[in-house]
Amino acid sequence: MTKQFAKLGIQLEIRATDYNQFQDKVRRGKHQLFTWGWLADYPDAENFLFLLYGPGAKSVHDGENAANYQNPEYDKLYSQLRFMDDGPAKQAVIDQMVRILQTDAPWSWGYFPYASGAYHRWVLNGKPSIMVRDQAQYYRLDTADRVRSLQDWNRPSYWPLALLAVCLLGMAAWAIRLFRARERLTALPDGPTAASTQGVR
Numbered sequence: 036m037t038k039q040f041a042k043l044g045i046q047l048e049i050r051a052t053d054y055n056q057f058q059d060k061v062r063r064g065k066h067q068l069f070t071w072g073w074l075a076d077y078p079d080a081e082n083f084l085f086l087l088y089g090p091g092a093k094s095v096h097d098g099e100n101a102a103n104y105q106n107p108e109y110d111k112l113y114s115q116l117r118f119m120d121d122g123p124a125k126q127a128v129i130d131q132m133v134r135i136l137q138t139d140a141p142w143s144w145g146y147f148p149y150a151s152g153a154y155h156r157w158v159l160n161g162k163p164s165i166m167v168r169d170q171a172q173y174y175r176l177d178t179a180d181r182v183r184s185l186q187d188w189n190r191p192s193y194w195p196l197a198l199l200a201v202c203l204l205g206m207a208a209w210a211i212r213l214f215r216a217r218e219r220l221t222a223l224p225d226g227p228t229a230a231s232t233q234g235v236r
Contacts, residue, residue, distance in 0.1 A: 036068075061101050064094030071101055078166050080129045081116055087141055088113050104141035157181040 040047040047068075052060065060066045075082040085091060089105040091098025112132050119125040136142075154161035159175040167173075 061093050062097065064103060066101075069101075073099075074168065075166050081113075084113060084116065084129070084132055087136060102141045104139070106135060106139060109135045109139075155181070155184070157184065 037047045037049065057066070057069070061069070073083065073086060086099050087102060087104045087106075087109065088098070088100055089107070089110040090096060091100040092103040092105065093099065093101045094103050109132055112128050112135075116125065116128050116132070119128065137144075148165045150163035150165045152161060152163035157177040157180040159177065160173045161170070164170065
């Protein structure tokens with residue numbers, strides 16, 4: 036961020052704070068640049084558009100409008116949007132509100148998260164989403180397919196045990212052979228070493 040601002044000829048000094056101090060600054064309107072996130076409670080554009088609703092300004096009304104954005108036209112459209120049913124008329128209002136936000140740019144639009152997931156074939160309704168995080172309640176399981184697959188995948192393999200037994204028998208045979216060879220060894224016959232040893236005594 037500092038490098039990007041430097042390209043504009045602006046010297047940016049970042050003053051990091053802990054979350055408690057950050058929340059206090061936001062409530063008092065003593066913040067300038069910040070990054071924050073929002074997780075939608077329900078899949079509707081209104082759940083994001085209300086974050087820039089003027090009467091919800093954080094430092095004025097302790098709402099969720101942390102940018103303290105104020106635009107009477109936007110606020111009027113939002114008041115209509117809240118009570119509209121899904122359809123072309125609601126979409127037209129949403130498009131108009133988005134155009135206002137694109138012109139005023141109270142936020143920097145540039146972060147697009149991506150969600151992915153891997154599921155077994157017996158898990159149905161497994162659809163990753165950045166909107167819905169409590170997906171487990173929507174899963175359906177094909178339990179018959181699951182049981183069948185687990186039985187196929189978990190068939191015991193006995194060849195590793197046979198290989199281990201062969202290895203152990205081979206090691207045992209090698210150890211017995213070494214032991215017998217050692218037992219057959221005899222002492223050296225009396226020779227110069229024995230005589231010299233006796234002479235020293």
